[in-house]
Amino acid sequence: MKNFYDTHKVIAIFMFISFILSIIVFSSIILFNLQSENKEKEYSTIVIDDQPDDIFKGIVSPEKTDNYVLDSSLGELSEINVVNGQEVNQGDTILTYTEMLDNVNIDMTSLSFAIESAKQNFDNANQDLADAKTKDSELRSEFYKVNEDERSEINSKIETNNESLKTAFRAVQSEKLALDQANANFTEAEAKVSQTSKVNVVKAKNSGIAIVSEENKDAAPLIQIVSPNTKIIAQISEFDFERIVVGQKVSVEPINSNQKYFGKVTNISSVPIAKTADSNTTYYEFMVKPDSNIQNGFNVQIHLKKNGYIIPKTAILNNQVKLEKNSEYVTTTVQTEEVNGKIIVKEGLKKGDKIAENFEDIK
Structure with a gap:
């Protein structure tokens, strides 16, 4: 009888141990599946990367092109002074014209009178400037001779005279230019009277490479100077x-x-x-x-380069994404806009970040 109970006791213990082992095995299977499911979710991520660039086609052209056309007002074209492909410096002669002169209508007396008038105006302007300078010296000398109460009034006079100085100086410059122009006009007219023809030249406005239309001189433009x-x-x-x-x-x-x-x-x-x-x-x-x-x-x-990063609509909910940090997902707020049906993240993420592809999968 004792053996019977001992046998059943062993069987009971064995069944209990088997039950415990079954629970452990079943729990391990569930835990393994949960871990496998979590691992799958970890791999359902998106690596944030730059958008593809917008690409446009273009062609390289000179930054500046100066065109020179045939100008009959300068006379008859007598020479093209550059060749195709030649490097040209600013101020180089590129075209030469010969102009036939008609000297009948040149009034030398009027031109001479213009010089005398300009000279008188120039002299008057210089005298006004000299007077203003003299007055400035007198006022400044007087400034240091009077007491403090009187200096304020003299200082005001100095400032007023300074404006007169500036005006006089500008007048001298202006009248000097007028005199130079009158002399130049007289010299040019004097030269014309003694000539039946005149050479006119066209100079390059800027440096560059010459492109010459040598085959058709009536072409527009006759010469192009293209900048480097x-x-x-x-x-x-x-x-x-x-x-x-x-x-x-x-x-x-x-x-x-x-x-x-x-x-x-x-x-x-x-x-x-x-x-x-x-x-x-x-x-x-x-x-x-x-x-x-x-x-x-x-x-x-x-x-x-495009600004922002494209993410799928499933990765965002209420302007939030699941950002992976240290093998965990952290809810992160981002600023976005929708362009042509695509979600563009403007702020909150950077290149290389990883986010969950499906926001709602991560609890």
């Missing part, structure tokens, strides 16, 4: 027009190399470019000044 400095002319559609502003920084890449340049938007035209027959989209021209010159004529791509 460059700009980029590009086009932007009406859909992207609001994305650029003057002063905005961009990067520039020639399509024939991997070289990268930087620059700024310098001008955005408010006048649309004429539409082509096969396009209903309106385009506008804008210009970029590169930090360093690019070869004239190169085709380039202009990269405009």
